[in-house]
Amino acid sequence: MESITAQEQFGLMRIGAMYVALPIGCIREVVPYPAQLAAMPPTMPELLGSIDLRGALVPVVDLAALLGRTPCAADEPAGIIMVMRVQDRVIGAGMHEICGVVTLCEAQRTALTIPPGGGMAAGGLIEGGFVCEGKSGVILRAAAFADLPGIIMAQDRLVAATEASQRGAPSLAVTAGTFRFGIPAAIIEATIPARPVLPSPVEDGLWLARVEYNGACIPVIDTLALLGLGSFGPAREMACVLLRMGDGRRVALRIDGVLDMIRIAPAQIARMQGFRFGQDGLIGGMLPSAHPVLLLDPDALIAHAGLQRLSTLEEKAQDFRLGGHGASEASGKGQIGGEPYLIFMLGDGHHAVPLRQVTEIMSHASCSLVGLEQAFGPCQAILSHRGMAIPVLDLSAHLRLPPCTAPAFLLLVSDGERTAAFPLQDLCAVERLVARPVGNKGGAMAGAMGAVVRTSEGRTCSVLDLAELIPPAI
Numbered sequence: 001m002e003s004i005t006a007q008e009q010f011g012l013m014r015i016g017a018m019y020v021a022l023p024i025g026c027i028r029e030v031v032p033y034p035a036q037l038a039a040m041p042p043t044m045p046e047l048l049g050s051i052d053l054r055g056a057l058v059p060v061v062d063l064a065a066l067l068g069r070t071p072c073a074a075d076e077p078a079g080i081i082m083v084m085r086v087q088d089r090v091i092g093a094g095m096h097e098i099c100g101v102v103t104l105c106e107a108q109r110t111a112l113t114i115p116p117g118g119g120m121a122a123g124g125l126i127e128g129g130f131v132c133e134g135k136s137g138v139i140l141r142a143a144a145f146a147d148l149p150g151i152i153m154a155q156d157r158l159v160a161a162t163e164a165s166q167r168g169a170p171s172l173a174v175t176a177g178t179f180r181f182g183i184p185a186a187i188i189e190a191t192i193p194a195r196p197v198l199p200s201p202v203e204d205g206l207w208l209a210r211v212e213y214n215g216a217c218i219p220v221i222d223t224l225a226l227l228g229l230g231s232f233g234p235a236r237e238m239a240c241v242l243l244r245m246g247d248g249r250r251v252a253l254r255i256d257g258v259l260d261m262i263r264i265a266p267a268q269i270a271r272m273q274g275f276r277f278g279q280d281g282l283i284g285g286m287l288p289s290a291h292p293v294l295l296l297d298p299d300a301l302i303a304h305a306g307l308q309r310l311s312t313l314e315e316k317a318q319d320f321r322l323g324g325h326g327a328s329e330a331s332g333k334g335q336i337g338g339e340p341y342l343i344f345m346l347g348d349g350h351h352a353v354p355l356r357q358v359t360e361i362m363s364h365a366s367c368s369l370v371g372l373e374q375a376f377g378p379c380q381a382i383l384s385h386r387g388m389a390i391p392v393l394d395l396s397a398h399l400r401l402p403p404c405t406a407p408a409f410l411l412l413v414s415d416g417e418r419t420a421a422f423p424l425q426d427l428c429a430v431e432r433l434v435a436r437p438v439g440n441k442g443g444a445m446a447g448a449m450g451a452v453v454r455t456s457e458g459r460t461c462s463v464l465d466l467a468e469l470i471p472p473a474i
Helices: 142-147 298-303 305-311
Strands: 007-015 018-023 027-032 047-053 056-061 080-086 089-095 097-105 126-132 135-140 170-176 179-184 188-196 207-213 216-221 237-246 249-255 257-263 283-287 293-296 320-323 326-329 339-346 349-354 358-363 369-371 379-385 388-393 409-414 419-424 426-433 448-454 460-464
Touching (some): 007 089, 027 089, 047 089, 056 080, 080 097, 080 142, 170 249, 188 207, 207 237, 207 249, 216 237, 216 305, 237 298, 237 305, 249 305, 293 298, 339 409, 339 460, 426 448
Parallel strands (some): 056 089, 179 293, 216 249, 349 460, 388 419
Antiparallel strands (some): 007 018, 007 097, 027 080, 027 257, 097 188, 126 135, 170 179, 170 257, 188 237, 207 216, 237 249, 283 293, 320 326, 339 349, 339 426, 358 409, 369 379, 379 388, 448 460
8 A cells, every 4th residue: 555755746637626646756657638549348437448658558547437526528628648657557547637746745635534435436546635735636546546446557668678777757848938848856846837926126137036835935037048048028927836956945947837747768868969058058958859848957957056046035925915016025034044135235335125125126227207306305206117106215315325326226115015216326136144233223223223244245234124214104
């Protein structure tokens, strides 16, 4: 009898309105559902027929009927066949959709007891239930398929004899722009369907946005830019693949959709011959086909300096809200090694602001501002942005510095309800740092947290609470 470890990867699929999960090691591959199945002896009512899988005959069962649901053909035609491997045997099951890869821990799984009969042909197929990212369903026990009365299973010629040692590890095939990529399942924590995201708080060639997943706010990477194959355009919703970067750190690669789960024998891979396609050697090979799949190198991904840097910026999403003009977050310390800070330059000094306060950074030259007279106090100008009139505040005056006469950026900061903009001279970095108190904040000027951070370059920066500088009335 199979047992599920404390944390394991599963392939997540949909049958009608029900989701099913199967340990990814038991999934041989996923193939399109043919226009017609070949006939098989009717040894059981749920046996639909068979498919010719590269010269191997694979029986196909109606999993929906086995689980007591309306058969696939009756409500929605099955679009794919999941080929499962049970020891040295294979069997196919009709599915409507492959939803990706998910890692389920014990807290997300529930033991289920299925009574004899119960409207199901085979209660032994169900290992338990799961709840993950708003989806709930059942976990299947692959070995139980071999015990079904009347089941016909085929020998897995693809894993038998000489090919047994050559078969590759599972990969997730995804689309991004006009390309198809294969991402090794071993470094995937989960696939995240299209959902609203926060914009990136800094202008970064890789960092597109931030996405919430299980209470964390995770950087979303422009996959095309990462690989040197173009870039994604801006979007309010994004689908992602969540990668494990080690030490509990994660980043999300933006994708358009999930296609397939594939296993590729080394002999099938077209090697790069020492040439570097894309950037930083991240593309390790190609699977030739009518729609070629570029295979990403897992070791190169994990070692990539840009991904490593951004993976340190994961935050706790304690109050993750999306509004009509963008997004804001309540305060919350980062999960690993302190909290992310934006380091910027104003005058001759360097300062830091908690990244959780930052909603957006804009080029000053691209903004249309309405200048105001000094009678308006700290408000220098008004910026029209995303349907809001945003006050532009003079941070130099608060810090008792000479005016910033040639600002390069406007830093948009939110206190959770309102947004204000601050002109900045230059942006330096985003780093996860630990703030250290340097005195009694009660005697400090408004906006000063009474703390400093020390950057990786050894620069000491004062920590500012820019949200506190937004006046109650302007």
